[in-house]
Amino acid sequence: MLEKSKRAEVNVDKQRPSSSARVLNQTDANRPNPKAGDIFVKSDGTRVTLEVGPSGVLGEGQGVSIYEGMKYPNGDTLKHGDLGRESWGYMGQMFLKDNRTGSGFFREDWLKIEKYELQEAMKIQNPQENQIVGNYTQYLDGDWVWIGPSQ
Helix, strand or coil, X not given: CCCHHHCCCCCCCCCCCCCCCCEEECCCCCCCCCCCCCEEECCCCCEEECCECCCCCECCCCCXXXXXXCECCCCXXXXXXXXXXXXXXXXXXXXXXXXXXXXXXXXHHHHHHHHXXXXXXXXXXXXXXXXXXXXXXXXXXXXXXXXXXXX
């Protein structure tokens, strides 16, 4: 067994693209499910290497809507307010897009982001009116509120 002092240090906090990274185009309705390290090309041509954000959500904080536009079996494409499929990992969950940031996630992932941001906000001793934590939690009228998308 290799002694701990001789082991190489590996940083698993950030996913980096590898030679196996796929390029996924938002304009391709038949693209595969995204994963960390994939290069996502937004409809405006911006290329983003997908990473898992601090709350554990793929694409969090990157201004991407990685499932939007994916095709249902009947030919329709996913948009704000539609329900997810089992093959995407989000059976029956509502897809919500935040037009302010361009981010789009299924409800389960939005809840993870909301929980994480609120936990971070609660650590602030003296919050200031209109202060924002993350992208979606704002201090208004003496309380932290969600300013992300809702149903």
